[in-house]
Amino acid sequence: MVYHDEYTIEQKIKEDPTPEEMLRIIFDYTAKIANERHLDNVLMLMANMGREMIVSDRCSVWLVDKIRKELYTTVAHGVSGIRIPLAAGLVGHSIAMGEPIFIDDAYSNEPYREVLDNGALATDRKTGYRSKALMVVPFRNNDGDIIGAYQAVNKMTVSETFSQKDLEYLTLAASYAGKSLESVQLHHEIEETQKEIIFTMGEIGESRSKETGNHVKRVAEYSYLLAKGLGMGQEECDLIKMASPMHDIGKVAIPDSVLKKPGKLTEEEFDIMKAHTDIGYGLLKNSTRRILKTAAILAYEHHEKWNGKGYPRGLKGEEIHIYGRITAIADVFDALASDRVYKKAWELDRILNLFIEERGHHFDPRVVDTFMEQLPKILKIRDDYQDIIEDHG
Ligand code: C2E
Ligand code: SIN
Ligand code: SIN
Ligand code: SIN
Ligand code: FE
Ligand code: FE
Numbered sequence: 001m002v003y004h005d006e007y008t009i010e011q012k013i014k015e016d017p018t019p020e021e022m023l024r025i026i027f028d029y030t031a032k033i034a035n036e037r038h039l040d041n042v043l044m045l046m047a048n049m050g051r052e053m054i055v056s057d058r059c060s061v062w063l064v065d066k067i068r069k070e071l072y073t074t075v076a077h078g079v080s081g082i083r084i085p086l087a088a089g090l091v092g093h094s095i096a097m098g099e100p101i102f103i104d105d106a107y108s109n110e111p112y113r114e115v116l117d118n119g120a121l122a123t124d125r126k127t128g129y130r131s132k133a134l135m136v137v138p139f140r141n142n143d144g145d146i147i148g149a150y151q152a153v154n155k156m157t158v159s160e161t162f163s164q165k166d167l168e169y170l171t172l173a174a175s176y177a178g179k180s181l182e183s184v185q186l187h188h189e190i191e192e193t194q195k196e197i198i199f200t201m202g203e204i205g206e207s208r209s210k211e212t213g214n215h216v217k218r219v220a221e222y223s224y225l226l227a228k229g230l231g232m233g234q235e236e237c238d239l240i241k242m243a244s245p246m247h248d249i250g251k252v253a254i255p256d257s258v259l260k261k262p263g264k265l266t267e268e269e270f271d272i273m274k275a276h277t278d279i280g281y282g283l284l285k286n287s288t289r290r291i292l293k294t295a296a297i298l299a300y301e302h303h304e305k306w307n308g309k310g311y312p313r314g315l316k317g318e319e320i321h322i323y324g325r326i327t328a329i330a331d332v333f334d335a336l337a338s339d340r341v342y343k344k345a346w347e348l349d350r351i352l353n354l355f356i357e358e359r360g361h362h363f364d365p366r367v368v369d370t371f372m373e374q375l376p377k378i379l380k381i382r383d384d385y386q387d388i389i390e391d392h393g
Contacts, residue, residue, distance in 0.1 A: 013157065014156040016055055025049060026172075054135075056135075062150075063147060067288045090103075102162060131153055133153070142235060143235055192289060221385070222334065223326050227326055247331060248302075277311065297324060305328075
């Protein structure tokens with residue numbers, strides 16, 4: 001699609017949509033957006049939806065990149081994908097305040113003179129476009145954090161200014177955008193993360209026979225159930241589920257003679273083994289991806305104990321990240337419920353007794369209580385993801 005910059009407001013006077021037209025716009029676009037998994041396309045559809053709803057000349061959807069402290073949009077009307085500093089411009093201003101901004105004429109507006117002069121008006125000077133009415137509406141994700149904003153430029157009806165109704169419509173579009181963009185971004189992030197993991201593993205240059213894939217799935221599912229049971233938000237639960245399979249990634253660097261030893265480890269061997277926490281952390285900590293950052297915490301802290309007697313740092317109580325306290329239980333439950341090269345699986349009663357004994361010692365008491373509450377679901381996961389045959393050769 002090509003957007004022409006040359007048309008002026010005078011050339012294209014339009015009407016606000018009737019209520020029936022408004023409904024059609026909303027239904028058509030939300031149906032398309034729900035089926036779209038590519039961030040670029042979702043942003044474009046949202047921009048188009050916003051533009052049709054409020055009859056603006058241009059509309060763009062900006063997202064916050066928290067790490068780089070930038071705003072970015074992949075495509076927008078009149079602009080190709082760009083990044084700007086978060087602090088710059090009207091959009092950044094609106095996001096910082098958490099409030100919509102409404103401007104009738106960019107050239108005579110006083111309160112935002114400086115912001116406009118460096119933003120929209122500076123762009124006008126370069127492109128010859130004439131910005132007049134501007135409106136920015138920030139939007140939030142399911143956790144209530146502001147993750148981006150809608151920006152509309154120039155009202156195409158005779159009024160040439162945005163109305164209170166337009167603000168309400170764009171706010172409606174924005175509340176929908178916040179919810180759907182989060183799931184697209186998560187999807188995007190999963191793909192990027194997968195690429196990064198493959199790369200990281202390749203760098204290590206090692207292909208080790210790992211514990212079965214089902215083991216990794218179970219730890220992920222248990223961690224998810226515990227996070228849910230603790231009342232954590234959906235997004236965070238998903239994050240923990242995606243990151244927890246990587247908690248033992250540092251084991252790739254542990255020699256086979258230790259990792260696969262059929263019997264009990266000596267003290268020296270166990271010291272070598274303990275390094276898998278620091279090694280995993282070292283591999284993951286520099287990533288900017290949320291999933292890998294979470295995985296770095298898990299790798300580092302899943303062997304810490306509530307009473308301070310764990311490793312590698314001997315953290316105590318709530319000094320241990322809640323993610324670490326969750327995956328500690330998921331990991332030990334699965335280790336005990338499965339055959340390992342060095343031990344047979346334990347009976348359920350024996351495992352539960354250990355958890356009761358270790359409540360407030362090895363494990364966070366709250367997480368143990370949650371584990372007990374979630375036990376039926378946890379046992380269902382264990383049964384659904386059974387290891388068919390374990391080959392310990
Ligand atoms: P893993 O097999 O995934 O076990 C994870 C954690 O589950 C262990 O962390 C421990 O807290 C718990 N766990 C596993 N098996 C038992 C058990 O028989 N009794 C009790 N009370 N707890 C158990 P830990 O001890 O820090 O071990 C970390 C990793 O070191 C283990 O991961 C495993 O890969 C390795 N490892 C530990 N002990 C031995 C051993 O005696 N022989 C071999 N070959 N590897 C061992
Ligand atoms: C994107 O541009 O699609 C993602 C940007 C980022 O995560 O840094
Ligand atoms: C903004 O004003 O924040 C967006 C950038 C621009 O319109 O130049
Ligand atoms: C693995 O991720 O390869 C093993 C996980 C575990 O032992 O808990
Ligand atoms: Fe471990
Ligand atoms: Fe483990």
